[in-house]
Amino acid sequence: MVRTSLDPTVAWDRYRSEFPIFQSKTYFNTCSLGALSTRVTAAVRQFTDLWEANGAAAWYGPWLGEIERLRARVASLLGASADEIALFPSITAALSAVASAFDGVRRPKIVLSDLEFPTTVYQWRAKESRGITVEMVRSPDTLSVPPERYAHAVDDRTQLLVASHVYFTSGVIQDITALAHIAHDRGAYCLIDAYQATGQLPTDVHAAGVDFLVTGGLKWLLGGPGVAYLYVRREVAQSLQPTAVGWFAHRNQFAFDIQHFEYADGARRFEGGTPAVAAIYAGRAGADLVAEIGLSQIRRRQVELVSLIVDEARRRGLHPRVPRRVEDLAGIVTIPRADPAGVVKALAQRNIIVDFRPGIVRLSPYFYNTPEECERIVAGIAQLETEGLA
Numbered sequence: 001m002v003r004t005s006l007d008p009t010v011a012w013d014r015y016r017s018e019f020p021i022f023q024s025k026t027y028f029n030t031c032s033l034g035a036l037s038t039r040v041t042a043a044v045r046q047f048t049d050l051w052e053a054n055g056a057a058a059w060y061g062p063w064l065g066e067i068e069r070l071r072a073r074v075a076s077l078l079g080a081s082a083d084e085i086a087l088f089p090s091i092t093a094a095l096s097a098v099a100s101a102f103d104g105v106r107r108p109k110i111v112l113s114d115l116e117f118p119t120t121v122y123q124w125r126a127k128e129s130r131g132i133t134v135e136m137v138r139s140p141d142t143l144s145v146p147p148e149r150y151a152h153a154v155d156d157r158t159q160l161l162v163a164s165h166v167y168f169t170s171g172v173i174q175d176i177t178a179l180a181h182i183a184h185d186r187g188a189y190c191l192i193d194a195y196q197a198t199g200q201l202p203t204d205v206h207a208a209g210v211d212f213l214v215t216g217g218l219k220w221l222l223g224g225p226g227v228a229y230l231y232v233r234r235e236v237a238q239s240l241q242p243t244a245v246g247w248f249a250h251r252n253q254f255a256f257d258i259q260h261f262e263y264a265d266g267a268r269r270f271e272g273g274t275p276a277v278a279a280i281y282a283g284r285a286g287a288d289l290v291a292e293i294g295l296s297q298i299r300r301r302q303v304e305l306v307s308l309i310v311d312e313a314r315r316r317g318l319h320p321r322v323p324r325r326v327e328d329l330a331g332i333v334t335i336p337r338a339d340p341a342g343v344v345k346a347l348a349q350r351n352i353i354v355d356f357r358p359g360i361v362r363l364s365p366y367f368y369n370t371p372e373e374c375e376r377i378v379a380g381i382a383q384l385e386t387e388g389l390a
């Protein structure tokens with residue numbers, strides 16, 4: 001069995017102690033919702049304190065400042081500049097803004113895979129009655145999609161190649177640099193859904209060459225629901241004119257000029273209306289925590305925890321669904337079960353929180369989990385099998 005060589009340069013136990021849920025639960029469901037830290041609770045409290053004390057004056061100073069701090073923080077985690085980041089309440093809203101920049105006439109085709117999260121597929125499916133065509137590339141193994149399959153599908157009628165950076169039902173990491181090349185070779189744009197990647201994987205959007213990337217606070221950025229991020233490469237943003245816009249997309253928002261609409265520079269031209277400021281405070285505190293630990297340190301720990309789970313699951317005959325190289329896996333390990341919902345329920349009765357999708361149980365460790373918990377959770381699933389419960 002692999003024993004972890006926990007990175008001694010990071011005070012993992014101290015970080016774990018910032019998450020009260022571990023006082024009562026074994027939590028392995030970050031791919032659904034990152035655990036709540038005391039810092040995020042304090043940040044939301046700061047938001048309500050400012051509101052209580054200042055009323056609308058909280059906007060012109062602290063709240064607008066917090067929006068810009070969050071934008072800069074997200075940019076730093078993605079290797080982007082702050083002006084390349086736009087803020088939204090959800091991935092869906094961000095995708096709708098991107099979609100509104102295209103007319104679907106000369107390039108009506110969207111290429112995506114059958115492993116995408118529904119929200120990124122529905123965006124285009126709902127437009128099929130208006131001339132958009134969706135070409136769905138099939139995964140050969142339900143784990144990942146070889147980039148060559150996209151190369152066959154993308155052509156000179158393709159507007160966008162849309163793909164996950166980490167697949168939500170397998171945890172496998174996609175080669176987004178290869179996908180950006182494939183899209184650009186045929187004059188298409190590349191849009192990456194990095195919701196399951198940002199926070200747990202070091203990412204450099206400029207080096208990868210992608211045009212758009214959507215991600216958010218809910219999962220590995222520990223900020224909870226209500227805030228999502230859109231990266232748009234600077235030159236791409238300057239060349240597009242999205243139509244699903246609000247007053248935050250205006251070059252001079254506080255001029256209140258309703259006779260003319262002038263786009264803001266950069267990604268902000270994709271933004272809509274008043275953001276959910278509580279979620280902005282939570283999102284900033286969560287993202288700051290991730291940045292403080294460091295993406296490389298988190299990734300190293302993820303590889304250790306994931307390897308431990310995979311080895312232990314194999315040892316116990318649970319047949320985890322993994323790619324050939326464990327390094328191609330991010331912090332989601334899936335184990336096929338006949339009754340995954342039953343497993344989740346039985347484990348929850350033992351205060352172990354995991355998740356399921358059709359046919360599989362999903363375990364998603366993060367830096368706050370321990371090697372002992374990884375072993376315990378796999379043992380728990382194996383035990384259910386012996387008890388005839390799974």
Ligand SMILES: Cc1ncc(COP(=O)(O)O)c(C=O)c1O
Nearest residue numbers: 090091092117119168193195196
């Ligand atoms: C890969 C991925 N994309 C998108 C979403 C959610 O999108 P939205 O913010 O539109 O709910 C999720 C999960 O909630 C996800 O796992």
